[in-house]
Amino acid sequence: MPEMLPQHDTTRFLDDLRTAQISNLLVAAVIEFDVGRVLAAGPLLYDDLRERLGLADRSAIVLLTALRSIDLIDVHADHRIGLTAYGQEKMDPDSPFHLRGYLGLGRFSGDVQNMIQCLRDDAPAGNVSFVFHEDGPPSSLDDTETADTLTRAMADRARNVAPMLAAQLDLGQCKHLVDVGGAHGLYSLALLKKYPGLRATIIDRGPPLRVAQEYAEAAGCMDRVTFRLDDAHHAKLDDPADAVLLANLLHDYNEADARAMVQHYAGELARGGCLMVLDSLLESVPEGAPPVSAGPRPVAAYSALLFSICEGRCYRRDEIDRWLTDAGLSIDEATISLPAHGALVTGRKDWKS
Numbered sequence: 289m290p291e292m293l294p295q296h297d298t299t300r301f302l303d304d305l306r307t308a309q310i311s312n313l314l315v316a317a318v319i320e321f322d323v324g325r326v327l328a329a330g331p332l333l334y335d336d337l338r339e340r341l342g343l344a345d346r347s348a349i350v351l352l353t354a355l356r357s358i359d360l361i362d363v364h365a366d367h368r369i370g371l372t373a374y375g376q377e378k379m380d381p382d383s384p385f386h387l388r389g390y391l392g393l394g395r396f397s398g399d400v401q402n403m404i405q406c407l408r409d410d411a412p413a414g415n416v417s418f419v420f421h422e423d424g425p426p427s428s429l430d431d432t433e434t435a436d437t438l439t440r441a442m443a444d445r446a447r448n449v450a451p452m453l454a455a456q457l458d459l460g461q462c463k464h465l466v467d468v469g470g471a472h473g474l475y476s477l478a479l480l481k482k483y484p485g486l487r488a489t490i491i492d493r494g495p496p497l498r499v500a501q502e503y504a505e506a507a508g509c510m511d512r513v514t515f516r517l518d519d520a521h522h523a524k525l526d527d528p529a530d531a532v533l534l535a536n537l538l539h540d541y542n543e544a545d546a547r548a549m550v551q552h553y554a555g556e557l558a559r560g561g562c563l564m565v566l567d568s569l570l571e572s573v574p575e576g577a578p579p580v581s582a583g584p585r586p587v588a589a590y591s592a593l594l595f596s597i598c599e600g601r602c603y604r605r606d607e608i609d610r611w612l613t614d615a616g617l618s619i620d621e622a623t624i625s626l627p628a629h630g631a632l633v634t635g636r637k638d639w640k641s
């Protein structure tokens with residue numbers, strides 16, 4: 289039977305879903321952090337601006353990236369951040385055409401208040417956070433009901449993306465794929481279907497693995513999948529991986545944890561093996577420039593959503609490249625582009641190392 293593929297635009301649908309995050313950040317920027325007033329006197333260096341706004345690094349990156357993605361601020365050649373002419377007219381209190389009062393009506397929105405709390409605390413506002421740390425408090429990822437809902441939600445998205453990944457990705461030389469934080473396992477299953485000689489290990493917490501088992505059974509792949517209950521930060525592989533997939537995982541964690549995960553799995557690769565990061569990536573910034581990407585806007589919106597429910601955010605392409613190269617891998621020139629602004633970036637371990 290020919291494989292069923294989505295017929296309509298997944299990217300557009302998810303962009304529409306996430307777009308409100310930019311409004312929440314815009315209102316927060318004006319009513320709570322007063323970015324227009326802070327920058328009215330002139331551009332500031334990133335650290336000075338962050339300090340004036342009273343924000344931690346991650347909060348500042350998420351907020352300023354959103355504002356830059358909608359052209360209200362920009363980064364100058366001298367690396368200072370300033371209002372654009374458009375931003376000055378709409379956000380500077382001295383502008384005759386500012387819209388600060390109008391935007392201020394947004395303060396009555398619960399979502400805006402929630403976002404302000406997240407920005408102030410640099411942490412999710414509710415008591416659900418989709419992360420697991422061995423030495424941390426009980427995790428939602430181990431809660432059967434919450435994690436089952438999360439996993440099936442991720443599966444919805446993966447059904448729209450996995451066929452495109454499998455169509456473009458060449459794993460012809462691989463025998464063992466390790467899908468870290470693989471949840472439902474649909475990326476692995478799509479690749480197992482394409483490569484009959486491939487086997488996969490899916491690493492996750494218990495409730496997601498139960499969903500993965502259900503899908504693997506339905507796909508007739510149980511004999512080629514190992515389900516491994518472990519901590520994605522530190523899982524040691526008994527059997528070196530020819531390919532490791534980190535799909536939509538790094539963005540759940542802060543920079544230090546995400547970088548450490550890349551480093552860890554680079555060490556678990558067989559010679560010539562590849563570490564593949566699949567994520568929605570923001571545009572790179574030049575070396576030495578402030579960590580405030582120009583967008584794209586839908587990824588800046590997605591970054592805000594992640595920021596409000598876990599410890600991470602969307603990372604920039606230059607960050608992923610740096611982590612992979614710091615881990616001793618060389619980056620494939622070709623990047624696979626996927627729906628929902630997804631990019632698959634591959635770092636490869638030397639045959640000799």
Ligand SMILES: C[S@@+](CC[C@H](N)C(=O)[O-])C[C@H]1O[C@@H](n2cnc3c(N)ncnc32)[C@H](O)[C@@H]1O
Binds near residue numbers: 491492518519
């Ligand atoms: C955002 S979901 C992505 C799922 C899947 N890779 C995808 O792209 O659809 C992240 C997955 O990583 C798992 N995960 C996150 N942190 C983990 C940890 N420390 N140990 C094991 N699994 C973890 C979660 O349970 C979840 O299934």
